[in-house]
Amino acid sequence: MCGVIGYVGGGAGPSFFLNALRRLEYRGYDSAGIAMLTPDGVAIERAEGKLSQLEKKLDKLPASAKVGIGHTRWATHGKPTENNAHPHRSGPIVLLHNGIIENYRQLKEDLTARGYKFLSETDTEVAAHLLHDEYLRQKSGSPEERLRSALRSAVRQLKGAFAFGIICTDTPETLFAAKLGSPLVIGQADGESYMASGITALVEHTRQFLVVEDHEIVMLKPDGISVESFEGKPVSRPFSKVEWSVSMMEKGGYRHFMLKEIHEHPIAIAQTLNGRIERDSGRINLADLGVAKLPLGNLQRVQIVACGTSYYAALLSKYFIENHAKIPVEVDLASEYRYRTSTVNAQTLVIAVSQSGETADTLQAVKSARANGAQTLAVVNVPGSTIAHNCHAESLTKAGPEIGVASTKAFAAQVTALYLLGLALAQERQTLGQAGLSMLMDELVKIPSLVEKALGLSESIEKLANRYQQNTSLLFIGRGPQWPVALEGSLKLKELSYIHAEAYAAGELKHGPIALIDENMTVVCLAPRDSYYEKTVSNIEEIKARGGRILAVGQENDAHLLDLADDFIGIPECSETIQPFMTTVPLHLLAYWIAVRKGTDVDQPRNLAKSVTVE
Numbered sequence: 001m002c003g004v005i006g007y008v009g010g011g012a013g014p015s016f017f018l019n020a021l022r023r024l025e026y027r028g029y030d031s032a033g034i035a036m037l038t039p040d041g042v043a044i045e046r047a048e049g050k051l052s053q054l055e056k057k058l059d060k061l062p063a064s065a066k067v068g069i070g071h072t073r074w075a076t077h078g079k080p081t082e083n084n085a086h087p088h089r090s091g092p093i094v095l096l097h098n099g100i101i102e103n104y105r106q107l108k109e110d111l112t113a114r115g116y117k118f119l120s121e122t123d124t125e126v127a128a129h130l131l132h133d134e135y136l137r138q139k140s141g142s143p144e145e146r147l148r149s150a151l152r153s154a155v156r157q158l159k160g161a162f163a164f165g166i167i168c169t170d171t172p173e174t175l176f177a178a179k180l181g182s183p184l185v186i187g188q189a190d191g192e193s194y195m196a197s198g199i200t201a202l203v204e205h206t207r208q209f210l211v212v213e214d215h216e217i218v219m220l221k222p223d224g225i226s227v228e229s230f231e232g233k234p235v236s237r238p239f240s241k242v243e244w245s246v247s248m249m250e251k252g253g254y255r256h257f258m259l260k261e262i263h264e265h266p267i268a269i270a271q272t273l274n275g276r277i278e279r280d281s282g283r284i285n286l287a288d289l290g291v292a293k294l295p296l297g298n299l300q301r302v303q304i305v306a307c308g309t310s311y312y313a314a315l316l317s318k319y320f321i322e323n324h325a326k327i328p329v330e331v332d333l334a335s336e337y338r339y340r341t342s343t344v345n346a347q348t349l350v351i352a353v354s355q356s357g358e359t360a361d362t363l364q365a366v367k368s369a370r371a372n373g374a375q376t377l378a379v380v381n382v383p384g385s386t387i388a389h390n391c392h393a394e395s396l397t398k399a400g401p402e403i404g405v406a407s408t409k410a411f412a413a414q415v416t417a418l419y420l421l422g423l424a425l426a427q428e429r430q431t432l433g434q435a436g437l438s439m440l441m442d443e444l445v446k447i448p449s450l451v452e453k454a455l456g457l458s459e460s461i462e463k464l465a466n467r468y469q470q471n472t473s474l475l476f477i478g479r480g481p482q483w484p485v486a487l488e489g490s491l492k493l494k495e496l497s498y499i500h501a502e503a504y505a506a507g508e509l510k511h512g513p514i515a516l517i518d519e520n521m522t523v524v525c526l527a528p529r530d531s532y533y534e535k536t537v538s539n540i541e542e543i544k545a546r547g548g549r550i551l552a553v554g555q556e557n558d559a560h561l562l563d564l565a566d567d568f569i570g571i572p573e574c575s576e577t578i579q580p581f582m583t584t585v586p587l588h589l590l591a592y593w594i595a596v597r598k599g600t601d602v603d604q605p606r607n608l609a610k611s612v613t614v615e
């Protein structure tokens with residue numbers, strides 16, 4: 001779950017490497033390092049902590065280098081210290097790594113017996129020494145040929161996952177990369193080639209990308225790249241163009257990426273809808289939605305796999321997909337699904353939902369479903385991501401780059417994409433009449449402007465946050481589609497503000513959690529006027545009767561709820577279809593403002609990484 005970058009070209013300075021790493025800091029941020037190769041040799045600087053610590057050492061690096069690599073770490077093996085920070089060196093080889101080498105212990109013993117000294121506690125250093133050892137064994141060819149052949153031999157001995165960036169003092173104009181299981185993209189511009197864990201690192205330098213596949217080695221030179229398999233078979237694939245821009249990855253005047261991204265809910269929803277609804281014909285455009293090649297009409301069931309916030313988006317979609325398409329939908333945590341007995345067949349559609357498209361558990365879950373014969377669909381936000389590569393079809397969520405570690409606008413886009421998918425299934429299975437389909441499409445296109453109105457609540461929620469920042473625990477409740485929204489609100493609060501929070505389906509309260517209610521407990525109650533309203537209000541009464549404090553989120557003109565609640569957040573009037581999009585906004589804002597009041601690191605909460613590429 002680290003970020004790796006590499007450069008080869010006419011010359012780049014330390015700030016190039018630092019800036020590219022900044023774009024990847026969401027992947028891990030507990031230590032970092034840069035290595036630059038010049039005719040005088042290799043210069044390496046590493047630092048514990050965030051990139052700002054490494055920045056203090058930049059003046060020790062050369063002003064420019066034709067080849068270099070950089071790394072930002074999320075520790076797995078070995079504490080986040082300078083010594084464990086990448087890159088690691090062995091003789092002429094300097095290497096950095098994203099992933100986990102599972103068989104590192106055995107390799108370490110063998111290499112130690114052969115005289116290699118280990119300076120860090122990492123699994124990565126094993127790869128550096130192993131490659132060096134293999135390099136020394138190559139007796140013929142140029143240094144470049146010997147290194148290539150050594151790399152082929154080394155990667156075949158490694159178990160686990162890796163994306164390596166490698167430079168060597170004997171090959172001063174070449175950068176090497178290898179991939180198995182961890183994401184890696186190659187970028188190409190005029191006279192310069194790049195490698196990185198994600199396109200976000202490179203968008204300011206190029207839009208031309210090639211996604212490296214598992215079991216591939218890449219040799220990068222300023223004027224081009226060559227790809228081969230671990231067995232040495234040449235591979236040829238075209239580069240493709242990505243439409244993301246630099247401004248999409250800036251804070252745009254907001255104090256935090258997260259606040260900017262909450263304010264981008266409407267555009268994320270609008271872009272995800274764009275081109276997919278044909279209002280004239282009243283049809284969902286299956287080709288634009290990315291599902292034209294799936295046999296939607298013949299499916300018998302849908303399984304959705306995801307983690308974290310993406311899992312909650314999936315849970316929410318169960319309500320509307322079952323309702324409109326009349327097909328059973330199971331929603332699973334990918335980390336559980338991947339180890340369960342598979343019951344899929346060719347009439348099962350397995351959907352992997354993931355912002356990053358790289359989450360290891362989700363990837364394995366969908367790979368296993370595909371291997372067992374299911375149809376697979378990736379609902380991902382990052383174009384060209386690994387999960388998309390491993391599915392039969394890909395439906396992009398089009399939220400644009402999400403930099404804040406806590407997911408916000410991607411959730412809104414995922415729910416939108418899954419809604420469209422539900423309608424596409426209904427259309428193909430003919431479970432909704434044309435009038436019903438058209439009515440729901442009309443509802444969907446209203447969402448961005450209504451959500452825009454809900455964002456107007458930010459100021460009042462900022463004031464409310466003062467009242468809740470001292471809480472040590474909060475409960476969130478909701479019924480029907482508001483239950484997954486409650487789960488999402490509680491996750492956001494705990495990960496940003498480190499306040500304990502839990503969410504329950506409101507009907508579950510009396511089966512246990514009601515014992516927690518006393519005058520010290522605040523319950524965030526999601527109660528828009530929907531089909532479950534009366535029942536949710538009864539739950540609120542039960543909490544009130546036991547002295548609990550109520551923070552209610554409901555429709556803005558709901559006088560009864562206003563009266564019942566200690567604090568009230570009123571969302572603009574809207575239909576039941578739109579309500580989950582609307583109640584999500586105040587919950588994201590509440591978590592954000594409470595975290596700001598508490599002074600936590602909003603965009604990079606402790607212990608987290610945006611792209612969880614380890615199990």
Ligand code: F6R
Pocket residue numbers: 307308309310311353354355356357358359362405406407408491492495610611612
């Ligand atoms: C929460 C959050 C995480 C992710 C989860 C899955 O704010 O960001 O829970 O939702 O790690 O990540 P993706 O969607 O990239 O698969």
